[in-house]
Amino acid sequence: MDSDKKLLELRNRIDALDEQLQTLISARAECAAEVARVKIEQGEGAHFYRPEREATVLRAVSERNTGPLPNEEMVRLFREIMSACLALEKPLTVAYLGPEGTFTQAAVLKQFGHSVQPLALESLDDVFREVAAGAANYGVVPVENSTEGVISHTLDLFQQSRLNICGEVELRIHHHLLVKDADVKITRVLAHQQALAQCRGWLEANLPDAVHVAVGSNAEAARLVSDDDSAAAIASDMAAELYGLFIKERNIEDHPDNTTRFLVIGPQAALSSGEDKTSLLISVNNKPGSLYAMLKPMAEH
Helix, strand or coil, rough: CCHHHHHHHHHHHHHHHHHHHHHHHHHHHHHHHHHHHEEECCCCCCCCCCCCHHHHHHHHHHHCCCCCHHHHHHHHHHHHHHHHHHHHHHHCEEEEEECCHHHHHHHHHHCCCCCEEEEEEHHHHHHHHHHHHHCCEEEEEEEEEECECCCHHHHHHHCCCCCCEEEEEEEEECCCEEECCCCCCEEEEECHHHHHHHHHHHHHHHHHCCCECCCCCCCHHHHHCCCCCCCCEEECCCHHHCCCCEEEEEECCCCCCCEEEEEEECCCCCCCCCCCCCCCCCCCCCCCCCCHHHHHHHHHH
């Protein structure tokens, strides 16, 4: 009986805390709406999303955190609150390489929260084009993987574009083997060529006779496998849920610390947050000593 009484007291306390949280979140949302009204008065040049302001706020959240929730979870919760409040000011459209269920979409949600309007596009070229045209406020593009290196096509597009880097997202990549039914006999494995490369060792050891088929994205592989009784896809748990697939094997990537870095692109440059990176995209002449000549001033100064 004493334990039941203690549980009741704790639950009542949680209910009271929840009520306080809801009141404070609503007050924050009202303040965000007032910020929007002030920005609207400033005219069309006002920026509703300020990545440097967001970075400062989330850094303060981490510094204040004393547990028991880890920093990553506390930051995630605050990001969702900020995302919902920003949607009251001005809903953001964020373009990414689709289809729905890709790791790039996961990066969008990690950076902007679930209150944005994701815009899935067919190619990286389309992402740059739609952001430059104003059809999307921002875009998220992959730029580097810890095992496969840089995404050269993304760098090529930066050379052709006047868009700015407004933020960075690092995402731990976990690849799963997805099938339509648990007892399927796998004859083909579908995935993006990067995912096939990142899981090469596991595939050779566990599915040596399966044919590897490269497709446009892991999410596309999952969609195709949802109608195929003899194939498997390498994709995320988000894709598994989206297309109703069974996760036959988890975390089949060859390197457990597999990470992809994504860049947030937009028309305006972000202001300094006090803890920033500067990215340089440089091309040199194809002649002896040109790389040294380019790096020498950086080493000396």
